[in-house]
Amino acid sequence: MITTSQFQQMIPSNKEAAEWYDIAVDFFEKYNITTPLRIASFMAQCSHESQDFRALEENLNYSTESLLKVFPRYFGAGKEDAAAYARNPEKIANYVYMDVNRSKQGALGNTQPGDGWKFRGGGVKQLTGRNNYSVFAKDIGMTADEAAAYVRTKKGALESACWFWKKNGLEKFADADDIVGMTKKINGGTIGLEDRTARYKKAKAIVGGSVSSAPAVKSAPAAAVVTEKAAPASYPTIQKKSTGDVVKKVQAKLGLGADGVYGLQTEIAVRSWQRTNKYTADGIMDNEQIRKLLGA
Numbered sequence: 001m002i003t004t005s006q007f008q009q010m011i012p013s014n015k016e017a018a019e020w021y022d023i024a025v026d027f028f029e030k031y032n033i034t035t036p037l038r039i040a041s042f043m044a045q046c047s048h049e050s051q052d053f054r055a056l057e058e059n060l061n062y063s064t065e066s067l068l069k070v071f072p073r074y075f076g077a078g079k080e081d082a083a084a085y086a087r088n089p090e091k092i093a094n095y096v097y098m099d100v101n102r103s104k105q106g107a108l109g110n111t112q113p114g115d116g117w118k119f120r121g122g123g124v125k126q127l128t129g130r131n132n133y134s135v136f137a138k139d140i141g142m143t144a145d146e147a148a149a150y151v152r153t154k155k156g157a158l159e160s161a162c163w164f165w166k167k168n169g170l171e172k173f174a175d176a177d178d179i180v181g182m183t184k185k186i187n188g189g190t191i192g193l194e195d196r197t198a199r200y201k202k203a204k205a206i207v208g209g210s211v212s213s214a215p216a217v218k219s220a221p222a223a224a225v226v227t228e229k230a231a232p233a234s235y236p237t238i239q240k241k242s243t244g245d246v247v248k249k250v251q252a253k254l255g256l257g258a259d260g261v262y263g264l265q266t267e268i269a270v271r272s273w274q275r276t277n278k279y280t281a282d283g284i285m286d287n288e289q290i291r292k293l294l295g296a
Contacts, residue, residue, distance in 0.1 A: 002039060002207060003240065003283075009206045010043045010199075011052035016154075020053055023158050031162035032171065040203035041174035041182060046161050048196045050124040056157045058121030058128070060089035071096050093117040097129070109134065119144075122151035125161035125186075136163050235290040239283055240267050246290065253293050 007024065008017040028034060033042050047053065067075045067082040074096050075082040085092050097116030099107045108129025110116050121128045127136065130144060137147035140159070150156030165171070173182035179200045183193050235246050242262040251258040251266055267283040285293070 006206050007043075010203050011047050013052040014054055017053075020154065020158070023155055027159050027162045031166045033162060033165065035175070036204065036207040037177060038171055038174040040200055040207050041170070041179065042161070042165055043203045044179070044196055044200035045182065045186060046124040047199055048192055049126050050157075053124050053157075056123060056152050056154075058093075058126055060092045060120065061087060062089075062092060063087065067092070074101065090117045093120045108132070118148050122148065123157035123160040125164050127151055127160045127164060132164075135167070136160055139163060139167075235287045237284060237286045238262055238290070239285070249294055250285065250290060 002025075004018055004021045007021040008014075011017050011020070014020065028039065028042075033039055050056065062070060062085075064082045064086040067085060071092075074080055075085070080095065085095065094114060094116040095101060097108055097120065098110050100111075102108065108115075108119070109131030110119060110129055112130075115130050119128065119130045119133050127133060133147045133151070134144040136151075137144045140147070140163070142150060147156070147160075151160045168185060170182055170185060173179075173185060179197055180190065180193065183190050183196055238247055238250065240262055243260055245260065247262050247266070248258040248260040251260070254266070256266060
């Protein structure tokens with residue numbers, strides 16, 4: 001799909017990028033985020049929302065001044081006293097996110113005491129509101145309360161974002177290379193568009209392998225080019241960008257179109273096979289794995 005190095009470059013400030021990568025590849029496959037544009041779009045939007053996957057829940061620790069700027073509909077002259085809520089995240093959430101205090105259009109499904117806080121923004125997409133959590137929970141076989149806790153784990157943080165992506169048809173914006181349309185679909189406007197766009201351009205370059213200014217990350221040795229003269233009983237290691245007859249054989253065995261070019265779909269299939277056969281699912285196949293797959 002993409003390499004660990006590429007993934008790290010898209011969330012450069014995250015020191016646990018390798019762990020996130022191992023989680024991401026499974027969910028990317030499950031939710032069909034499997035093309036360069038879809039991966040770049042998803043990573044750009046989510047890295048913006050979560051500060052490079054470092055913020056897994058909404059920060060509501062606002063000062064009086066910030067409350068007046070961020071939530072002018074709820075605080076100020078003739079409204080609630082911002083000073084009475086400042087630096088109290090739970091109290092803030094249980095006021096601004098409760099349906100009784102919101103317009104019909106902005107309702108989140110938060111009707112029970114404490115819903116605003118329990119269903120505050122969570123995950124790398126910042127899923128918000130009982131309605132969203134409930135639908136997500138139903139789709140993955142959980143209760144809304146269980147989902148609220150799950151979303152604040154790495155696995156849940158990423159799956160909830162992938163689920164939101166699929167549920168809202170965001171792949172059509174990615175396929176059309178439409179970062180503006182996607183941003184509007186995600187947050188109802190264009191807040192943060194400049195940063196989202198910058199991240200998207202960088203992510204596209206990374207997925208395409210043309211970034212030169214990204215942080216240096218130690219990567220695996222370049223794959224050997226496979227030729228038809230390769231000895232059938234001793235296969236060279238293959239990985240993304242490898243080509244040749246052995247790649248064709250692997251592709252055919254995995255039920256893919258055998259064009260001899262190790263690309264995205266081949267890597268997805270290889271990783272799936274590796275997981276099933278208890279190998280490290282890194283998309284890199286050595287002689288032992290190839291021989292096992294081919295029955296050689």
